[in-house]
Amino acid sequence: MRRRLVLPIFASLLLASSPSTVHAQVATATSATTETTGDWSSRRAVYLQRAKDRLHDWEGKISDFAARAQAEGNSEDQRASAELTQSWAHVKAETAKLETATREDWDNSVAAFERASRDLSNRWESSGKSNK
Numbered sequence: 167m168r169r170r171l172v173l174p175i176f177a178s179l180l181l182a183s184s185p186s187t188v189h190a191q192v193a194t195a196t197s198a199t200t201e202t203t204g205d206w207s208s209r210r211a212v213y214l215q216r217a218k219d220r221l222h223d224w225e226g227k228i229s230d231f232a233a234r235a236q237a238e239g240n241s242e243d244q245r246a247s248a249e250l251t252q253s254w255a256h257v258k259a260e261t262a263k264l265e266t267a268t269r270e271d272w273d274n275s276v277a278a279f280e281r282a283s284r285d286l287s288n289r290w291e292s293s294g295k296s297n298k
Contacts, residue, residue: 206269214264217279221261224286228254231293246293253286 228250235243260279267275 206272210272213276217261217264220283221258224254224257227290243293246289250286250289250293253282253289257282257286 228247231243232247232251235247257279260275260282264275264279
């Protein structure tokens with residue numbers, strides 16, 4: 167007797183989840199995922215542009231400093247220039263990694279870029295050239 171009662175109840179539950187209801191739920195989930203992906207893509211594009219702008223700014227500073235150090239022949243400035251160039255190359259490499267980072271890798275790539283940028287900034291400050 168119980169089986170006869172359970173089957174109609176189970177069938178009514180299945181019918182309550184009609185294909186149109188299931189399709190609507192899937193469409194809503196897909197739309198939410200697309201919006202999230204679009205938002206992430208926009209934030210990624212903005213961050214990448216800012217990273218490239220920072221890289222370009224550093225390139226100019228370091229290039230000018232290296233040219234002055236070479237022209238003046240100051241060994242201390244030349245050593246600082248070599249260290250700055252090395253740090254800038256690291257920032258440049260981390261920027262390239264940002265450009266190819268997947269959504270899953272993004273946070274780690276941003277953290278690595280920020281560390282490299284801080285290192286470069288610290289080296290610049292310790293070189294005493296931030297005021298020149």
